[in-house]
Amino acid sequence: MTALPALQAVGLSKEFRGFSATKDVNLDIRQGEIHAVIGPNGAGKTTLFNLLSGFLRPSRGEVRLFGERIDTLAPHQIVRRGLSRSFQISSVFSSLSVRENLLAALQSPTPLPGQFWSSRRKLAPLSGRVDEIVAQVGLEPLQHRLAADLSHGEKRQLEIGISLTQNPRVLLLDEPTSGMGSEGIARVTQLVREVAAGRTVVLVEHNMSVVSTLADRITVLQYGSVLASGSYQDVSRDPRVIEAYLGEESE
Incomplete structure (x- = not known):
């Protein structure tokens, strides 16, 4: 039997006065993996994290932690079920x-x-x-x-x-290396690898060197929707991803 995903988003949408920050996001995070969420500024990454951790309620869709629906719970209740997060600030x-x-x-x-x-x-x-x-x-x-x-x-x-x-069984990290120099990035990258032992880690990260080093799989968001998902090798060769995000990094 296939193990339950550690964390799932099913048709997850969030609207703010008619603006769709996320649109029908489907996400399966496997148990024990490091999964990176990337995308241009404004792609909906932090909104997605807020939905996954209970700081926002979805307009539509569900969030499941090891099969249990958690999008109706308060953040502290979600923490006690095994999901913790850090913040961008x-x-x-x-x-x-x-x-x-x-x-x-x-x-x-x-x-x-x-x-x-x-x-x-x-x-x-x-x-x-x-x-x-x-x-x-x-x-x-x-x-x-x-x-x-x-x-x-x-x-x-x-x-x-x-x-x-x-x-936590699942740890969400929002921009863990943002604003750091090379020494700090190396230290935190190694720390993320160490704390991932025995748990699932999901990170939002702009530094593609960090992503390629750490992530088992990657989901790319654009305009609030999933553009692509897969290994770093697969995603980095996707012409849509190169145009939407990776191409910006090389300019």
Whole structure:
């Protein structure tokens, strides 16, 4: 028997006052793969991520996580079913340290959500998991530094760490290498490869070098619709994709 897709979009459409941001998007993300979503600016990539993660409700269509329909659920309910995401714009608590950001995220499924005034004794059971995550995302030397003092790339590492606090089966990453230099891109690319072990990763990414390095399969969006889907080799040779997106990168 074929395994259920980890994540599915079925006829997914979103309209804003008559404007179609996504139109009848069908997407099957296989369990355990790294799947990239690419396309020109305005293609509907972030809207698609917002629909998949519950931050927007579709005008039509469904989203399914391991076969369960989730598009009617709130974002926190979707997280608890195993889907976490990062955002295109950094979203960390700047006045908290790296460890404190992770502790705040780890509290969410406990009886202490958001109680920043909780004593260290109450939070002690979470300390071991924080140690694991800071090591996994490469922030051990910076774990006591304020998030405001991190570089852009280090904040991206922290955001991925925050996403991992919920032990996701599916992880959505929105532009994880955006705005980085070559060193930061290499570091985050390696981190994505590592966190993908044992889970499914979907990423929106403009850097085609990163996409070709990481992605098992690619879906190309244009004007809110799926233009092509397949391996990097197949998609990169598609004349429609070259005209719509890849050609822009080589100009």
